Structure formats: structure tokens, C-alpha cells
Amino acid sequence: MNYDIFNGDADGIISLLQLRLANPIESELVTGVKRDIQLLEKVNVKSGDRLTVLDISMEKNRYALLDALEVGASVYYADHHRCGDIPQDQHLQAHIDLDANTCTALIIDQLLEGQFHLWAITAAFGDNLIAKAEQLAEKAGLSKDQAEQLNELGTLINYNGYGSKTQDLHFHPANLYLALLKYPNPFDVIADSDSPFYQLKSAYRQDMDKALVIEPSHRSVPLSVFELPNSAWARRISGVYGNYLANQAPDSAHGVLTDNNDGTYTVSLRAPLNNKLGAGDICSQFDTGGGRAAAAGINALAKTELARFIKTVEEFYT
Structure with a gap:
């Protein structure tokens, strides 16, 4: 049996997209909302x-990975998140790169020698690697307008992945992947008026308009914090809103808190774009936290822990 196991954000979807455009196979798709990362244990x-495991932390899936290898499964694993110790096993192909300026889709792009390079650029935009994506777009000979189109598409695919459950999303990530699989070139998605691009574009604009009127609940030189309400639109916009804030003030860290209505927040933390370090290490100090150097999160931060979270972030970036 073939299983394709992938994060439900732009990076995870586009990583698999490249692989299956290059090598189509019948497989069972295993994915979920962006924060649903312990996917291996579902198989x-x-x-x-x-x-095939893409864009989910090996550290968070370590025991399920070891179990899979022990029963005799073969595993192809590509990722850029915290990995812990990589198991040494003849049945494991691990392509792990923790560089803050890469993403899983760019790792796959290198392995495929650029067969679907425009999709990889789209994923880099979606993962908020804006400077890297712009550099790759220019090197690929794209105009500024074309680069902006890929930026928008990547952002919209990423936006679709955020929510506490798949019912919050406009498309289940598996269905969005299957819809995009029809397009070997991302510009074909934009050219097709019936593609998911236009539904996501309209929904994104509505959700972002609501977020942009919210004032920060905490602001200092190293950190700005924004609190969003317990609603589906807030859960959907939280991640890309954090990316938007990071791009507006690249010398500051940004925390986006979404009220879970149970005494906790879902946290999206963005390291300063000009100092893309530490976000994963900071969030890992809290229960249900993790991520990578530039962007990380906490699934359930107790409101009583908010002051400690703010202090921890500010001390790290001061």
C-alpha cells in the first residue's frame, strides 16, 4: 500500500504535487489542517x-516512524522542521534541511532537478520565504507581475490550511491537492476561472479585512501581539495574517493569538524576518508547541501562561 502523508499547507501540498506530477502513483492521502502534524500515527x-512523508516534523512523529520502520515499511521523508535524531535504517530515505531559508517544496525541487520549478517558487511564497522566492523568480526569468501572481497563489493555498478542524477550511487539503494536480504549471491555475484560486481569493479578502482592524494587545520593540476571537474566520486567517505582519515590520517578532474559548490560545509566532531564528525553540518550551526557526506555534497556550510567553519571546529577541 502507498501512503502520501503531507502537511495541509502550501508547502506540504505543493511538495506532494511536484512528486506526483513527476511520478504518478495510486496512494491513500493522509493530511489535515496545518497544525495536524502527528499524521504518521493515523496510518x-x-x-x-x-x-511518503512531507513537511511534518520528524521529531513530532518519531515513535510512529520507528514503528513503521520496525514492521518493514519503507519511508521517504522530506522536511525542514525540527527533526531530532534521524533514525539510521536502510528503509528510510531522509531529506532534511533545517535552513531557515528553505522549505520542503524547495527540497523536493532540488531532488527533481527543477522539473516543476514554478510550483516550488509558489510554495516558497506560500511559506513566507518572500526574499528567497523573489530571488528564484528573477533567476527563472519571471516578470514582477508573474512573481506577484505566484505569491498570491501560494498565499491562498497556505491560507486554506489554517483552522482547528477541516470544517473551518474552504477545501479539505486532500481535495485541494487533487484539484491542483490537474495543473502542471501554476499559471494554469490562475488562468482557469473555475479553479480553487478564485474562491480562495474572495474568501481570503473577507477574512483579512476583519483581521486588519484589530489593534495589538501588546506592543514593544521586539514583539507585537494580536488577539483574534474564537471564530472560523480568525482560525483561517491566523497564519497568513502573521506572515503579513512579519513582512510589514521585519525587525520585530509577531504573535497572533486565537481564542480557543476554553481558557487557551492557539498561537502563531513569527520570528523577525531580519533575524529568522528561535521561533521553534521558543514555542517548544510550552506544552503543545513546536515549529521551525522562522515560524512556529502553540496549539493550546493557557491564558495564565501568556505573560511568560511574552517575556520569553522578548528576552530572546532583545
């Missing part, structure tokens, strides 16, 4: 199964 792995 009942048997000997001989082939697992």
Missing part, C-alpha cells in the same frame, strides 16, 4: 507499505 502501517 495502520504493514510490512511492505511505502510511505
Whole structure:
């Protein structure tokens, strides 16, 4: 049995998109909202199964990965998040790069020698690697207008991945992946008026308009914090809103808190774009936290822990 296991954000979807455009296979898709990262444990792995795992932390999936290898499955694993110790096993192909200026889709792009390079650029935009994506777009000979189109598409695919449950999303990530698989070139998605691009574009604008009127609940030189209400639109916009804020003030860290209505916040933390370090390490100090150097999160930060979170972030970036 083939399993394609991937993060439901732009990077995860486009990583798999490139692989399956290059090598189509029949597989069972395993994915979910962006924060649903312990995906390996959802698979009942048997000997001989082939697992492709993309854009989810090996550290967070370590025990399920070891179990899969122990029963005799083969695993192809590509990622850019915290990995911990990588198991040494003949059935594991691990392509891990923790550089803050890469993403899983760019790792896959290198492995495929640029077969679907425009999609990789789209993913880099979606993962908020704006400077890197612009550099790649210019090197690929794209105009500024074309680069902006890929930026918008990547942002919209990423936007669709945020929510506490798939019902919050406009498209289930597996369905969005299947819809995009029809397009070997991302510009074909934009050219097709019936593609998901236009539904996501309209919805994104409505959600972002609501976020942009919110004033910061805390602001200092190293950190600005914004609190969003317990609603589906807030859960959808939280991640790309954090990216937007980071791009507006690249010397500051930004925290976007979404009220979970149970005494906790869902946290999206963005390191300063001019100092893309530490976000994953900071969030990992809190229960349910993790991520990578430039962007990380906490699934359930107790409101009583907010002051400690703010202090921890400010001390790190001061």
C-alpha cells in the first residue's frame, strides 16, 4: 500500500504535487489542517507499505516512524522542521534541511532537478520565504507581475490550511491537492476561472479585512501581539495574517493569538524576518508547541501562561 502523508499547507501540498506530477502513483492521502502534524500515527502501517512523508516534523512523529520502520515499511521523508535524531535504517530515505531559508517544496525541487520549478517558487511564497522566492523568480526569468501572481497563489493555498478542524477550511487539503494536480504549471491555475484560486481569493479578502482592524494587545520593540476571537474566520486567517505582519515590520517578532474559548490560545509566532531564528525553540518550551526557526506555534497556550510567553519571546529577541 502507498501512503502520501503531507502537511495541509502550501508547502506540504505543493511538495506532494511536484512528486506526483513527476511520478504518478495510486496512494491513500493522509493530511489535515496545518497544525495536524502527528499524521504518521493515523496510518495502520504493514510490512511492505511505502510511505511518503512531507513537511511534518520528524521529531513530532518519531515513535510512529520507528514503528513503521520496525514492521518493514519503507519511508521517504522530506522536511525542514525540527527533526531530532534521524533514525539510521536502510528503509528510510531522509531529506532534511533545517535552513531557515528553505522549505520542503524547495527540497523536493532540488531532488527533481527543477522539473516543476514554478510550483516550488509558489510554495516558497506560500511559506513566507518572500526574499528567497523573489530571488528564484528573477533567476527563472519571471516578470514582477508573474512573481506577484505566484505569491498570491501560494498565499491562498497556505491560507486554506489554517483552522482547528477541516470544517473551518474552504477545501479539505486532500481535495485541494487533487484539484491542483490537474495543473502542471501554476499559471494554469490562475488562468482557469473555475479553479480553487478564485474562491480562495474572495474568501481570503473577507477574512483579512476583519483581521486588519484589530489593534495589538501588546506592543514593544521586539514583539507585537494580536488577539483574534474564537471564530472560523480568525482560525483561517491566523497564519497568513502573521506572515503579513512579519513582512510589514521585519525587525520585530509577531504573535497572533486565537481564542480557543476554553481558557487557551492557539498561537502563531513569527520570528523577525531580519533575524529568522528561535521561533521553534521558543514555542517548544510550552506544552503543545513546536515549529521551525522562522515560524512556529502553540496549539493550546493557557491564558495564565501568556505573560511568560511574552517575556520569553522578548528576552530572546532583545
